[in-house]
Amino acid sequence: MKIELEKLRLIGLTGSTTSTTEAPLILLEGEEADVREEEVVVVDNRGSLIFAVCRQGLGINENLRVGGYSPGVAYVRSTGKPPSTAKESYHFILSFIGVFTDEGLKTNDSIVAPGSPVYLFRGSGVNPFDYLKPSECVMGGYLASAKKKGEEWQIPFDKTFIPYHIGVFGATGSGKSRLARHVLIPLLKKAGYGVLVLDWEGVDYTPFFKQESISICDFRMDAYAAADFVVRSADYFGYDNEEKPVPQAVIHVMSRDMGDGEKWWDKISINAKNGGELREKLRVEVLERLKKRDTKNQYMAIWEFKFESGLEKIMDEDWELLYRFASGKTSVEDFKLPSQGEVCVIDMSEVSDELKLSFFSKLCSKILSTMQKLRDKKLRLALIIDEAPQYCPFEPRGLRVKTTEQIKNLCALGRKRELCVVLLAQGMAGEIGINAAVRRNLNTLFIGQIHPLDLEEAGKRLAPYGIKPEKLLYLNPGEFYFTGKINPLPTPLLISFKID
Numbered sequence: 284m285k286i287e288l289e290k291l292r293l294i295g296l297t298g299s300t301t302s303t304t305e306a307p308l309i310l311l312e313g314e315e316a317d318v319r320e321e322e323v324v325v326v327d328n329r330g331s332l333i334f335a336v337c338r339q340g341l342g343i344n345e346n347l348r349v350g351g352y353s354p355g356v357a358y359v360r361s362t363g364k365p366p367s368t369a370k371e372s373y374h375f376i377l378s379f380i381g382v383f384t385d386e387g388l389k390t391n392d393s394i395v396a397p398g399s400p401v402y403l404f405r406g407s408g409v410n411p412f413d414y415l416k417p418s419e420c421v422m423g424g425y426l427a428s429a430k431k432k433g434e435e436w437q438i439p440f441d442k443t444f445i446p447y448h449i450g451v452f453g454a455t456g457s458g459k460s461r462l463a464r465h466v467l468i469p470l471l472k473k474a475g476y477g478v479l480v481l482d483w484e485g486v487d488y489t490p491f492f493k494q495e496s497i498s499i500c501d502f503r504m505d506a507y508a509a510a511d512f513v514v515r516s517a518d519y520f521g522y523d524n525e526e527k528p529v530p531q532a533v534i535h536v537m538s539r540d541m542g543d544g545e546k547w548w549d550k551i552s553i554n555a556k557n558g559g560e561l562r563e564k565l566r567v568e569v570l571e572r573l574k575k576r577d578t579k580n581q582y583m584a585i586w587e588f589k590f591e592s593g594l595e596k597i598m599d600e601d602w603e604l605l606y607r608f609a610s611g612k613t614s615v616e617d618f619k620l621p622s623q624g625e626v627c628v629i630d631m632s633e634v635s636d637e638l639k640l641s642f643f644s645k646l647c648s649k650i651l652s653t654m655q656k657l658r659d660k661k662l663r664l665a666l667i668i669d670e671a672p673q674y675c676p677f678e679p680r681g682l683r684v685k686t687t688e689q690i691k692n693l694c695a696l697g698r699k700r701e702l703c704v705v706l707l708a709q710g711m712a713g714e715i716g717i718n719a720a721v722r723r724n725l726n727t728l729f730i731g732q733i734h735p736l737d738l739e740e741a742g743k744r745l746a747p748y749g750i751k752p753e754k755l756l757y758l759n760p761g762e763f764y765f766t767g768k769i770n771p772l773p774t775p776l777l778i779s780f781k782i783d
């Protein structure tokens with residue numbers, strides 16, 4: 284495939300000082316009004332063609348240099364008009380993508396000659412990605428700098444590196460969930476992955492995947508988790524932990540073996556018709572058990588009081604919820620993970636954070652054990668975790684210690700078994716971010732408009748390519764820098780996508 288330079292527009296020449304990875308681009312007069320940052324261009328370096336991205340635009344006028352006296356500055360002060368533009372110039376720093384050869388794109392290792400002509404792709408009808416995409420890729424989104432109709436050049440995504448995991452970062456409203464919905468989910472499906480989405484609040488995905496959604500309440504809960512739910516909702520029945528007689532009695536009753544391998548809890552959906560009946564059955568049996576335990580009848584009055592006032596704290600909706608959990612159709616263990624090309628959204632909105640996390644922890648165990656049983660086969664599953672700091676925060680406590688560890692394990696084993704973990708978070712590092720040990724596993728990143736606290740972390744990933752971290756504070760919603768191995772190009776690309 285040959286690049287027809289005559290179809291492209293000459294926008295300038297490379298200036299001094301050039302290297303093998305970057306070169307300044309001096310714009311032809313007037314081009315500064317049209318050429319934008321993040322445009323894709325090609326440099327004709329003595330016949331070899333080098334693809335590059337325009338970054339770090341600067342406009343200079345010697346007459347207007349500030350910080351000291353100059354006739355030009357004095358002229359501005361006295362007349363209020365700009366002086367001659369003869370000493371004015373505009374330039375970008377070109378960050379090289381690679382040199383185009385007969386065998387495809389290669390890393391550039393020759394020094395670019397200053398004075399080499401530079402051509403712009405936009406407006407030419409020639410799509411630079413036709414030359415840049417690898418053979419094994421899926422296409423999605425488009426280059427943010429080419430927004431003109433008919434020129435929305437789709438970005439290539441290298442399938443091979445999907446199991447090296449993905450992070451999406453951006454402050455609230457930067458478009459992370461939309462990116463997942465409009466770009467990542469279709470892309471992962473096209474790449475042959477089943478996609479399982481965890482919708483923490485039930486607003487970002489569930490309404491858009493109605494047919495493919497399942498509520499967390501439709502999963503059957505096991506006896507211990509259910510007993511734990513009752514005990515916690517009752518504030519431990521006035522004690523400071525569950526090791527006390529009343530909570531113990533509740534746990535004992537609910538997890539009691541009924542003789543046929545099934546527990547009291549497993550049969551409650553047959554023995555009771557609704558949440559109210561469930562509560563009454565539990566009340567009778569717990570009181571009976573407490574009575575039996577208090578052989579000398581010393582404590583029964585206080586236990587009964589604590590038990591009854593604990594029950595009062597559990598709202599009617601919670602009993603109904605619990606009843607739903609008892610009669611759930613699937614257990615996490617039996618849940619069929621979405622197979623290649625399928626999407627499944629789990630709506631986690633109806634329950635407390637603790638229940639969400641304990642459900643998630645069971646789901647992780649299930650995925651981990653499924654992977655361990657696979658031997659040489661591949662799982663080909665993508666797990667999209669929106670609001671990731673809820674699962675693996677900077678400094679995990681309580682249940683989150685376990686879920687953080689599990690996510691780490693999913694990442695580690697996932698690389699071999701083709702499980703892709705996608706984490707979406709408002710912050711990258713520090714208190715607003717996700718756990719550092721988890722973050723280290725995310726090879727490909729989408730970085731949108733970030734919080735100023737994250738400038739340093741984002742800078743580490745983008746500054747080496749000439750992207751000023753401050754630029755990240757000004758990105759529009761839906762614009763993300765795409766960097767890491769799934770990006771087949773060595774330099775990050777600013778991408779965007781269309782929303783309905």
Ligand SMILES: Nc1ncnc2c1ncn2[C@@H]1O[C@H](COP(=O)(O)OP(=O)(O)OP(=O)(O)O)[C@@H](O)[C@H]1O
Pocket residue numbers: 453454455456457458459460461462709760761762779780781782
């Ligand atoms: N590609 C896009 N083009 C135009 N607008 C967009 C685009 N993507 C997102 N937006 C706008 O940004 C808003 C926020 O998007 P979204 O809910 O995905 O953000 P978020 O980063 O997930 O926020 P949060 O962290 O609060 O969940 C949307 O309401 C939408 O209007």
Ligand SMILES: [Mg+2]
Pocket residue numbers: 459460461487669
């Ligand atoms: Mg969101």
